[in-house]
Amino acid sequence: MTSPMAITIxxxxxxxxxxxxPGGHGKPQLRPFPFTAHRNxxxxxxxxxxxxxxxxxxxxxxxxxxxxxxxxxxHSSVMLAEIVALFDDSEGCIVDATLGAGGHAEALLxxxxxxxxxxxxxxxxxxxxxxxxxxxxxxxxxxHHVRFDDISTVVERGTCSGVIFDxxxxxxxxxxxxxxxxxxxxxxxxxxxxxxxxxxxxEVVNTYREHELVTLLREYADERHAKRIASAIVSxxxxxxxxxxxxxxxxxxxxxxxxxxxxxxxMRTFQAVRIEVNSELDLLRPALESAVDALKPGGRIxxxxxxxxxxxxxxxxxxxxxxxxxxxxxxxxxxxxxVTRLRLLWSGSRQPGDIELSANPRSASARLxxxxxxxxxx
Ligand SMILES: C[S@@+](CC[C@H](N)C(=O)[O-])C[C@H]1O[C@@H](n2cnc3c(N)ncnc32)[C@H](O)[C@@H]1O
Numbered sequence: 001m002t003s004p005m006a007i008t009i010x011x012x013x014x015x016x017x018x019x020x021x022p023g024g025h026g027k028p029q030l031r032p033f034p035f036t037a038h039r040n041x042x043x044x045x046x047x048x049x050x051x052x053x054x055x056x057x058x059x060x061x062x063x064x065x066x067x068x069x070x071x072x073x074x075h076s077s078v079m080l081a082e083i084v085a086l087f088d089d090s091e092g093c094i095v096d097a098t099l100g101a102g103g104h105a106e107a108l109l110x111x112x113x114x115x116x117x118x119x120x121x122x123x124x125x126x127x128x129x130x131x132x133x134x135x136x137x138x139x140x141x142x143x144h145h146v147r148f149d150d151i152s153t154v155v156e157r158g159t160c161s162g163v164i165f166d167x168x169x170x171x172x173x174x175x176x177x178x179x180x181x182x183x184x185x186x187x188x189x190x191x192x193x194x195x196x197x198x199x200x201x202x203e204v205v206n207t208y209r210e211h212e213l214v215t216l217l218r219e220y221a222d223e224r225h226a227k228r229i230a231s232a233i234v235s236x237x238x239x240x241x242x243x244x245x246x247x248x249x250x251x252x253x254x255x256x257x258x259x260x261x262x263x264x265x266x267m268r269t270f271q272a273v274r275i276e277v278n279s280e281l282d283l284l285r286p287a288l289e290s291a292v293d294a295l296k297p298g299g300r301i302x303x304x305x306x307x308x309x310x311x312x313x314x315x316x317x318x319x320x321x322x323x324x325x326x327x328x329x330x331x332x333x334x335x336x337x338x339v340t341r342l343r344l345l346w347s348g349s350r351q352p353g354d355i356e357l358s359a360n361p362r363s364a365s366a367r368l369x370x371x372x373x374x375x376x377x378x
Pocket of ligand 1: 075076078101104120121149167168171
């Protein structure tokens with residue numbers, strides 16, 4: 001789905017991985033990559049690619065990293081056991097296309113000693129935090145500050161044992177007020193996952209035409225009061241903080257509807273603006289296609305999505321790639337030129353169990369879909 005108002009962010013294939021160094025005051029500092037060659041890059045890395053290396057520091061450093069992680073960048077990974085089990089008996093390289101805090105990557109590295117992980121994220125803070133967290137795995141983990149639709153700039157076609165996507169935002173992104181993702185905290189209207197991108201939430205709410213706002217509120221968040229909210233935003237311009245936007249939305253939603261809603265009335269608006277700022281849906285299908293390209297036969301793709309727009313794209317792609325008969329004619333045999341690159345591991349989607357739901361309510365909307373690469377179309 002391509003939003004008519006989406007501003008294309010010209011950020012093509014530059015791979016600018018970053019690495020974390022302890023600064024003079026014990027604070028982490030980022031510096032641009034490359035800084036050192038990787039001694040034993042995972043097998044599927046493109047020749048010449050220079051990853052951000054997990055720093056294999058000493059125990060003291062690891063302790064520092066662990067507490068830093070606990071205090072600054074923690075995220076409860078969703079359906080962890082299910083993701084880990086999907087790669088039982090795997091060896092070789094797995095791409096974590098949405099590295100985040102590194103929770104899924106860490107669990108995979110711990111459970112499966114014969115795999116290595118290449119982590120991608122468009123958020124430099126996530127890359128830095130995961131690089132610290134996974135330092136103890138040495139050469140088995142590398143990270144790249146790269147968007148997931150650019151997988152092909154980092155890994156060779158047909159070489160990966162797995163690719164995982166855990167879509168959406170991480171808890172640190174939501175919970176750090178200065179990122180501007182949440183209606184719950186006062187902050188600037190930013191919402192960029194990648195702080196080197198140009199489009200911000202402020203630009204969306206202050207410059208988009210009213211009908212464009214209506215479209216994105218409906219398409220990206222199924223917002224029933226899209227027209228009222230869009231009109232209120234336009235009247236209240238300029239808006240510069242998250243609480244200004246949240247207040248405008250709250251006042252635009254009829255009181256009766258507000259009373260019926262279980263969630264904050266501005267939640268959907270924030271979701272829609274965030275998806276627009278980060279072109280989340282537009283990037284997804286190309287990213288999934290590249291992920292299938294990257295898999296070797298028997299390799300697996302697993303995708304966790306968190307709202308219907310994302311899940312629809314995932315479901316469609318997996319269905320298209322696993323089709324064994326012409327579209328709309330399940331009664332017919334495959335035509336000779338038909339290529340079926342995936343085999344679904346189960347039909348439909350799986351959801352978190354009750355124990356996980358009570359421990360982590362943020363997992364409630366998760367849907368997991370997975371498939372395995374066939375030998376066709378290599
Ligand atoms: C839900 S979090 C991942 C959490 C991670 N699985 C864990 O267990 O800690 C999603 C991450 O995906 C990243 N992300 C979202 N869209 C992306 C894209 N197009 N390319 C690369 N990373 C992206 C976000 O920056 C965020 O860090």
